[in-house]
Amino acid sequence: MKLGVIDIGTNSMRLLIADIVENNLINRKKYVNTTRIGQGVDKNGYITLEAMDRNINALKEYREKCIECKCEKIYCLGTSAIRDSKNKEEFLKRAKEEANIDVEVIEGSKEAELGFLGVINGIxxxxxxxxxxxxxxxxxxxxxxxxxxxxxxxxxxxxxxxxxxxxxxxxxxxxxxxxxxxxxxxxxxxxxxxxxxxxxxxxx
The missing domain is CATH 3.30.420.150 (Exopolyphosphatase. Domain 2)
Structure with a gap:
């Protein structure tokens, strides 16, 4: 099975495309785009329109990349800046309507767990x-x-x-x-x- 996983970080958006074979990730491809969705969130509490547009466009590009690579599923996670913003629902709605991406906003504890699993499985x-x-x-x-x-x-x-x-x-x-x-x-x-x-x- 080929999967695409998008991580919307505060400073950058990352895409991992990989095949899962016997619970192992193979043929991995990684992409990074500095989208800065968190620009101004700490000070103002909101995702700016400029940052929102920038990230929606990046989501569209990543979705197209996943389609080109024939991904069977696309997962998308939102982290610190999105969970802290007061207008995150607007962003989630636009992501679904404009990029056809469902963004799951995860808590810090879940973010920590996933990061740890990524490291521990590699050593x-x-x-x-x-x-x-x-x-x-x-x-x-x-x-x-x-x-x-x-x-x-x-x-x-x-x-x-x-x-x-x-x-x-x-x-x-x-x-x-x-x-x-x-x-x-x-x-x-x-x-x-x-x-x-x-x-x-x-x-x-």
Whole structure:
């Protein structure tokens, strides 16, 4: 079976097309488009019309790519920026009506779980590992092993979100220090919990 999976991230939209053979992904093709649906969401709470149009057009292109590759099913997931926006229903409606794509908006915990599964299935180690999934709008901390996730946490610190919050007027040492303090404040509880699990983490 050939599948197409679209991930609408805060900063970029990704498409994976692959065949599933005996529960393994083969003949994988990956595409990335910097669509920045999260532009302005942290500040204003809404997906802008410009960002919405940009992402609808990208969805149309990816759907056509899936059709060209004869995908039997297309799955589409929306993450941080979409779930945080006040007008996400408008975007979901347009995605269905204009691109014929059903977008499933997932919670941070689900995002963490999927990210962890993607990593754990690609390694052979049975030891406990810490996976950090740094996106445009959020970062997921996932701790576990091949038997499953022991702890996970999703926090709203991502590349695009922090750039707009602290570096919108350009880089300065003062702005960088403020951003660094903000990040440390957001993750200090997570770091403390991980240290209790004997995971060596440095926050600074």
């Amino acid at each position: 052979n180690k049975k030891d406990d590992i810490l996976v950090l999934d740094i996106g445009g709008g959020s970062t997921e901390f996932i701790f576990g092993n091949v038997d499953g996730i022991k702890k996970s946490k999703s926090v709203n610190i991502g590349a695009l979100r922090l750039t707009e919050k602290f570096l919108a007027s350009g880089y300065t040492d003062e702005a960088f220090l403020k951003m660094n303090r903000f990040i440390n404040d957001q993750i200090k509880e997570i770091i403390s919990d991980l240290k209790k699990e004997n995971i060596n983490c440095i926050c600074g």
